[in-house]
Amino acid sequence: xxxxxxxxxxxxxxxxxxxxxxxxxxxxxxxxxxxxxxxxxxxxxxxxxxxxxxxxxxxxxxxxxxxxxxxxxxxxxxxxxxxxxxxxxxxxxxxxxxxxxxxxxxxxxxxxxxxxxxxxxxxxxxxxxxxxxxxxxxxxxxxxxxxxxxxxxxxxxxxxxxxxxxxxxxxxxxxxxxxxxxxxxxxxxxxxxxxxxxxxxxxxxxxxxxxxxxxxxxxxxxxxxxxxxxxxxxxxxxxxxxxxxxxxxxxxxxxxxxxxxxxxxxxxxxxxxxxxxxxxxxxxxxxxxxxxxxxxxxxxxxxxxxxxxxxxxxxxxxxxxxxxxxxxxxxxxxxxxxxxxxxxxxxxxxxxxxxxxxxx
Numbered sequence: 385x386x387x388x389x390x391x392x393x394x395x396x397x398x399x400x401x402x403x404x405x406x407x408x409x410x411x412x413x414x415x416x417x418x419x420x421x422x423x424x425x426x427x428x429x430x431x432x433x434x435x436x437x438x439x440x441x442x443x444x445x446x447x448x449x450x451x452x453x454x455x456x457x458x459x460x461x462x463x464x465x466x467x468x469x470x471x472x473x474x475x476x477x478x479x480x481x482x483x484x485x486x487x488x489x490x491x492x493x494x495x496x497x498x499x500x501x502x503x504x505x506x507x508x509x510x511x512x513x514x515x516x517x518x519x520x521x522x523x524x525x526x527x528x529x530x531x532x533x534x535x536x537x538x539x540x541x542x543x544x545x546x547x548x549x550x551x552x553x554x555x556x557x558x559x560x561x562x563x564x565x566x567x568x569x570x571x572x573x574x575x576x577x578x579x580x581x582x583x584x585x586x587x588x589x590x591x592x593x594x595x596x597x598x599x600x601x602x603x604x605x606x607x608x609x610x611x612x613x614x615x616x617x618x619x620x621x622x623x624x625x626x627x628x629x630x631x632x633x634x635x636x637x638x639x640x641x642x643x644x645x646x647x648x649x650x651x652x653x654x655x656x657x658x659x660x661x662x663x664x665x666x667x668x669x670x671x672x673x674x675x676x677x678x679x680x681x682x683x684x685x686x687x688x689x690x691x692x693x694x695x696x697x698x699x700x701x702x703x704x705x706x707x708x709x710x711x712x713x714x715x716x717x718x719x720x721x722x723x724x725x726x727x728x729x730x731x732x733x734x735x736x737x738x739x740x741x742x743x744x
Contacts, residue, residue: 391445391518392723392742393507397434400724403443408511408522412458415465415523417475421538422516423449423546423714424740426572427665429731431503437665441506447516447742448477448501451532451541455520465529472532474544476696477501479526493691499526517723519744530700539711539741540703543573547699547710548692549663550577555585556695557661557687558636562586565629567653568610569593570640571601573713573739574663576608578638580708583609587636589628593621593649597735604712604738622652633658640664644672651678658682663689713739720744 387407395401410416428446430436440446454471467473479499480492487495498504502515513522523529532541553574554560566582568575571594582590591612592605602613614624625633633655639646642664650660651674666672679686692699703710715738718726723742730740 389513389518389520390720391507391513391515391520392720393443393445394432394440395443397442398432400432400727402721403507405507405512405518407520408513410456410458412460413464413525414458415454415461415467415527415529416456417450417452417473417521417523418455419450419452419516419519419521419744420472421451421542421717422447422742422744423542424727424730424742425449426574428502429727432727438503440503443507444502444505445507445513445515445517446502447518447521448503449542449545450475450516450521451538451544452521461523461525467529467531472534472541473529474532474541474696474700475501475521475523476528476530476692477545478691478693479524480528481526490693493693499524517720517742519720528696530697532700533704536703536706537711538743539714539717540709542741543577543710543713543739544696544699544703545692546573546713547577547580547702548695549574549689550579550581551584551695551698552692553578553638553640553661553663553689554581554587554636557689558638558659560585560587560636563588564635565589565591565632565655566636566638567591567593567625567634568605568638568640569646569650570642570664571598571605571613572640575638575640576601576605576713576738578640579605579608579610580702580710582636584702591625591628591634597733600736601738607712608708621649625653629655635659636661638663642666647672648674651675651682651684654682654684656682657684659685659687661687661689714741716740717743
């Protein structure tokens with residue numbers, strides 16, 4: 385297919401440029417997506433800065449949370465994905481090789497080939513367009529795509545993997561049961577998605593914990609269905625949760641802050657035989673000391689939580705239902721050419737900024 389397209393490239397840490405690329409030929413197994421909106425994931429500032437646990441091979445096009453329209457698709461891909469030109473879809477971040485022990489058991493986030501949009505492939509080699517910070521994305525064989533309704537706001541539609549994360553943290557990893565108590569630490573996008581998942585699971589009470597600067601986020605958590613919001617700067621969180629749960633403490637704790645303080649607080653908040661989901665990532669190489677007697681004496685289950693897999697399909701159904709104003713998670717939208725400005729705002733700690741998206 386003739387023509388060119390533009391993407392924002394992280395040329396090296398802390399340096400973004402807009403590059404022009406040739407549109408790739410679309411083979412039988414390929415799909416070319418015209419990107420409608422892409423989000424700046426909470427993991428991407430570290431990739432931009434070069435401090436991630438898994439830094440990408442620069443130069444790289446970041447972006448793995450996107451929604452768009454099928455512009456061109458090969459015959460075999462159309463049969464596999466059950467989509468056609470013009471369909472509006474979301475693309476899952478992780479690719480599956482289809483044969484390794486992890487992919488064959490449904491855990492393709494751990495695929496031995498480790499291919500993730502916006503992370504694993506440099507844009508220096510064809511087909512170049514392997515990240516969502518651009519007008520087009522080349523969707524490789526091994527991807528998973530899902531149709532999204534046309535009447536869903538793009539600010540909500542592109543968050544399918546984020547909502548999928550919330551489902552994974554609470555249900556798959558936390559194994560929440562009806563009327564069990566859930567405490568979520570950190571009211572960012574992942575924590576807010578966890579609130580929605582807890583509500584959908586029939587959890588009660590649901591408690592969101594943040595800081596004084598998070599009041600806007602805490603208010604959104606309450607709008608999504610959290611029964612209680614706690615400001616850790618102002619209250620003793622352990623005592624507050626003890627009071628809320630009549631002394632039983634939390635059946636499930638979701639730790640989204642990635643801080644040593646948050647991880648240790650999670651152990652204090654969990655009840656005996658409680659489950660703790662740990663999706664929050666500290667800085668690369670950082671060791672987090674935990675008082676393991678709390679884990680042993682309460683027989684806690686700690687579960688690392690990398691990313692969503694089958695949960696994305698559930699997330700898409702939930703987004704398509706429009707039961708929640710998920711678009712409110714996105715507080716700022718920038719044109720593609722201002723991606724670096726959007727990144728810096730996201731990194732600034734501005735209390736009015738929850739999530740930033742780019743519109744090509």
